[in-house]
Amino acid sequence: MLAAIAEVPRWRFVPAESRAEAWADRALPIAAGQTISQPYMVALMTQELVLVGTETVLEIGTGSGYQAAILSRLCRRVVTIERIPELSLGAKQVLESLGCTNVECLIGDGSLGCAEQAPFDRIIVTAGAPKVPPQLCEQLEFGGRLVIPTGTHQPQMLQVVMHTAQGIVTTDVCPCSFVPLIGAAAWSE
Ligand code: SAH
Numbered sequence: 001m002l003a004a005i006a007e008v009p010r011w012r013f014v015p016a017e018s019r020a021e022a023w024a025d026r027a028l029p030i031a032a033g034q035t036i037s038q039p040y041m042v043a044l045m046t047q048e049l050v051l052v053g054t055e056t057v058l059e060i061g062t063g064s065g066y067q068a069a070i071l072s073r074l075c076r077r078v079v080t081i082e083r084i085p086e087l088s089l090g091a092k093q094v095l096e097s098l099g100c101t102n103v104e105c106l107i108g109d110g111s112l113g114c115a116e117q118a119p120f121d122r123i124i125v126t127a128g129a130p131k132v133p134p135q136l137c138e139q140l141e142f143g144g145r146l147v148i149p150t151g152t153h154q155p156q157m158l159q160v161v162m163h164t165a166q167g168i169v170t171t172d173v174c175p176c177s178f179v180p181l182i183g184a185a186a187w188s189e
Pocket of ligand 1: 061067068108109126127181
């Protein structure tokens with residue numbers, strides 16, 4: 001995970017005016033009033049996914065595409081969904097230019113997951129949800145892990161949801177602060 005962080009040029013995912021700050025350990029603004037997550041949070045969420053390299057990962061909230069680029073180096077395939085077309089298209093371009101050929105960028109409401117391609121070995125939500133959308137639990141492979149910030153608008157609790165033999169088991173990781181997940185199974189616009 002640290003090697004992936006070291007290798008992926010974060011500056012390629014931030015607007016030109018923020019390039020000087022691209023390696024600062026904080027969230028930065030991107031287009032459409034959204035943010036690229038703090039590198040520490042990207043690393044922590046990636047670590048909580050416990051990837052071995054064979055997984056298909058669903059990411060909800062493509063944003064800049066940075067988290068998807070990190071994941072692309074650590075798993076077999078990434079499907080990433082973004083509700084704002086401008087962001088999805090921008091991310092797709094940068095990911096292609098960096099040779100991340102195992103990432104598929106979709107435009108739509110990721111709060112409902114991606115039923116057509118389910119189940120997923122791992123699911124990562126990079127926007128804050130009021131609660132864990134049930135659709136995401138249903139699309140999680142047996143033995144899989146879902147990493148998601150849930151709670152009020154600000155802050156949220158980073159949670160790990162595991163699909164185990166005992167059923168769905170949820171654990172808290174730490175408080176965090178994300179832009180809202182907006183969609184049918186999340187906050188309304
Ligand atoms: N992972 C991103 C962080 C993006 S911030 C990165 O590495 O840069 C969260 C993103 O989630 C925003 O771009 C926002 O538009 C998107 N988002 C919010 N609700 C969504 C939904 N229901 N489906 C898909 N994307 C959503």
